[in-house]
Amino acid sequence: MEIKVLSNILKANQAIAAENQQLFQKNQLLALNLISSPGSGKTSILEKTIELLNSTIRLGIIEGDLQTSKDAERINVFGIPVVQINTEGGCHLDANMIKMALPGLPLPEMDCLIIENVGNLVCPASYFLGEDSKIVVLSVTEGDDKPSKYPIIFRESQILLINKIDLLPFTNFNLDIAKEDALQINPDLKIFEISCKNGQGFEDWTTWLAKKVNKKNDSFHY
Amino acid sequence: MMQEVIKILEEQVKTNKVKKVHKVNLKVGKLMSVVPSSLIFCFEILAKDTLMEGATLDIEEVPVKCLCQDCGTEFIVESFIFLCPQCRGTNLKQLSGNEFMVHNMEVD
Numbered sequence: 001m002e003i004k005v006l007s008n009i010l011k012a013n014q015a016i017a018a019e020n021q022q023l024f025q026k027n028q029l030l031a032l033n034l035i036s037s038p039g040s041g042k043t044s045i046l047e048k049t050i051e052l053l054n055s056t057i058r059l060g061i062i063e064g065d066l067q068t069s070k071d072a073e074r075i076n077v078f079g080i081p082v083v084q085i086n087t088e089g090g091c092h093l094d095a096n097m098i099k100m101a102l103p104g105l106p107l108p109e110m111d112c113l114i115i116e117n118v119g120n121l122v123c124p125a126s127y128f129l130g131e132d133s134k135i136v137v138l139s140v141t142e143g144d145d146k147p148s149k150y151p152i153i154f155r156e157s158q159i160l161l162i163n164k165i166d167l168l169p170f171t172n173f174n175l176d177i178a179k180e181d182a183l184q185i186n187p188d189l190k191i192f193e194i195s196c197k198n199g200q201g202f203e204d205w206t207t208w209l210a211k212k213v214n215k216k217n218d219s220f221h222y
Numbered sequence: 223m224m225q226e227v228i229k230i231l232e233e234q235v236k237t238n239k240v241k242k243v244h245k246v247n248l249k250v251g252k253l254m255s256v257v258p259s260s261l262i263f264c265f266e267i268l269a270k271d272t273l274m275e276g277a278t279l280d281i282e283e284v285p286v287k288c289l290c291q292d293c294g295t296e297f298i299v300e301s302f303i304f305l306c307p308q309c310r311g312t313n314l315k316q317l318s319g320n321e322f323m324v325h326n327m328e329v330d
């Protein structure tokens with residue numbers, strides 16, 4: 001006997017993500033989903049971004065982690081709202097985990113929520129959390145073949161941060177190839193080259209982000 | 223993701239009073255970068271000691287199809303180059319390639 005199932009694995013997630021999205025809209029905040037391989041520098045980027053924007057933009061963070069709360073502790077020292085989600089081995093955050101975490105954040109008093117996803121380039125790309133944009137981080141130590149190997153995340157993201165640019169001289173990473181491949185997959189991708197070590201590129205990145213946050217906030221004052 | 227596949231299968235097994243699952247057909251978009259062998263490996267582990275143990279997992283890859291919004295050409299994207307072959311435009315609407323679905327299952 002044959003049973004037709006035709007069930008999209010992502011459908012239940014999609015419905016909850018839409019609820020989260022509505023909540024973000026209601027609170028006029030820009031929600032970002034930060035995705036990369038393990039160790040590309042997501043938490044370091046958050047630390048530096050918070051440092052630069054903390055005085056002008058009210059940020060809140062959700063930290064997704066397999067087991068520990070190390071990343072959340074790193075964010076905690078800045079005194080901004082942060083919630084930790086442990087996926088207990090799960091390789092991505094899903095919309096329901098975010099929904100459960102949101103009551104732990106003062107949404108009306110925030111301008112921007114950044115969600116650090118679990119280190120993984122594949123699964124997080126398919127799980128919409130309700131965010132305005134996905135940001136993919138690629139560090140130069142990972143190789144310039146990542147866009148062609150994991151196209152979906154480069155397709156789904158609006159922003160590409162190429163991190164650890166300070167290490168470029170010590171690797172065989174070809175910046176032009178990486179950017180060209182990424183743009184072929186997604187011609188609208190906005191690319192920043194940054195280094196958490198020496199701060200290169202952070203002015204451009206944070207200026208752009210601040211503009212984007214303000215635009216989102218303004219869009220409600222008709 | 224395989225955990226969610228198993229969840230869907232278990233629901234079906236329950237509602238249809240299935241005695242044994244022989245085969246499960248998945249449809250997975252090419253953009254998903256899924257490695258079939260690792261999905262099958264995962265399935266075998268999760269299916270152990272259930273009615274799904276020993277079932278074949280068949281994974282059909284769905285091509286990435288796009289519609290050019292400028293000239294109306296429908297085409298299949300090869301090697302992830304999102305560019306209209308007709309007018310070289312990049313204003314595309316993606317029609318397929320992102321799916322991950324349980325299509326059907328063969329059971330007793």
Ligand SMILES: Nc1nc2c(ncn2[C@@H]2O[C@H](COP(=O)(O)OP(=O)(O)OP(=O)(O)O)[C@@H](O)[C@H]2O)c(=O)[nH]1
Nearest residue numbers: 037038039040041042043044119163164195196197
């Ligand atoms: N040289 C250099 N090292 C960096 C840079 N950014 C991050 N690192 C280092 O890379 C390592 C990983 O950084 P994290 O910020 O923890 O990376 P992550 O992506 O949050 O890691 P997971 O949460 O485990 O996936 C740390 O040792 C950082 O000090 C950079 O721009 N240059």
Ligand SMILES: [Mg+2]
Nearest residue numbers: 042043071116
């Ligand atoms: Mg981290």
Ligand SMILES: [Zn+2]
Nearest residue numbers: 290293306309
């Ligand atoms: Zn065209």
